């Protein structure tokens with residue numbers, strides 16, 4: 001995939017029309033492009049920074065997930081997950097925290113605004129400021145960089161955000177560059193993310209004409225409350241006091257601005273002519289309601305069906321977390337090793353391997369695609385014997401990342417045979433005597449059953465020898 005696109009949605013509120021027009025609709029459209037791999041997640045750890053009401057967090061996660069799915073986000077095409085289901089993210093946050101300058105965080109707009117407000121009120125500069133708020137940009141950097149592994153075969157990591165978030169993306173770049181410099185060993189760990197500001201996506205005015213925003217209490221809910229609530233809200237849009245029959249100025253009317261966000265160019269032009277021809281505001285509101293409802297009604301039906309079955313949403317998010325972790329787990333393993341969090345066992349490794357003859361064909365990984373669409377890899381000994389067959393992966397990148405982890409494990413590395421991160425478990429089943437390769441809690445691959453335990457044990461010994469030889473080569477190369 002040429003492009004990765006990633007964005008987070010803080011789960012503190014109920015989605016409104018402004019979120020739909022400004023974020024949900026363009027994101028769903030972008031996620032359908034074939035050359036883009038999209039990552040969308042519920043930023044629920046970020047929500048905890050702003051909100052200490054557990055019920056509101058719970059409700060908002062459900063409503064936001066249901067809204068995005070109802071609006072057409074296809075969880076089979078994109079990676080849709082909850083931040084709090086990816087334990088690698090807070091772990092990466094700490095690694096990044098340790099290389100982030102405090103001075104950089106002092107300059108974050110959100111923190112500075114809080115300090116300015118405190119000083120203006122004659123309070124202590126940091127009154128009411130939590131470490132969560134202060135470190136907010138580091139968690140956000142981890143969200144992004146977790147999926148920005150440089151060697152993953154994408155050209156750019158794009159982060160669509162509002163203007164208020166651009167500084168955070170710049171901070172993520174700074175932190176990534178610092179980490180690369182310290183720990184990349186001449187080779188970048190992270191690709192640097194880029195902010196993508198959607199210029200053509202208008203911000204939607206709210207009921208009072210200011211930007212539609214929860215903080216101005218001027219929103220029109222997207223699905224909550226059904227068509228009835230939508231109509232009621234639209235009736236509350238502020239207009240001028242021109243009487244029916246009097247010409248209206250469409251350009252200065254936010255009712256018209258909202259209409260335009262939902263209508264095609266011809267439709268909008270026709271509506272403008274009617275307003276200029278004296279259409280009554282009451283009638284104009286009815287037209288606006290009908291236009292918006294025509295787009296939203298089918299989605300609302302899906303939304304209501306989803307909300308009624310929260311367990312299904314949970315399943316979708318769990319499946320998304322699995323996809324996300326297939327990338328995050330091996331990458332975090334590399335990053336831990338990069339900073340020096342490595343297994344002790346590696347220090348005892350005797351490195352008494354005979355050097356490989358130049359040109360000799362060594363053991364190797366090969367990946368392939370199964371007819372059912374899943375991806376696998378095999379590990380073949382130098383003589384071609386199959387020593388491992390991986391579990392199925394939905395994503396070819398996940399298979400590739402695990403191969404890279406396994407190739408490098410020993411040399412540079414944090415791995416150990418036995419109950420360390422990387423482990424071979426012998427298994428017995430009806431097919432015979434087999435073995436499995438585990439990384440932490442992930443079962444990665446298995447070795448085909450042998451009729452005799454001795455044959456299985458020999459295969460395990462061969463696997464260990466071949467992989468250690470491979471690591472030695474990787475260490476030299």
Ligand code: TRP
Nearest residue numbers: 006007008009010043046140143
């Ligand atoms: N801070 C973002 C906002 O308030 C939400 C967010 C969290 C995010 N993590 C992110 C956006 C990572 C983009 C990338 O809008």
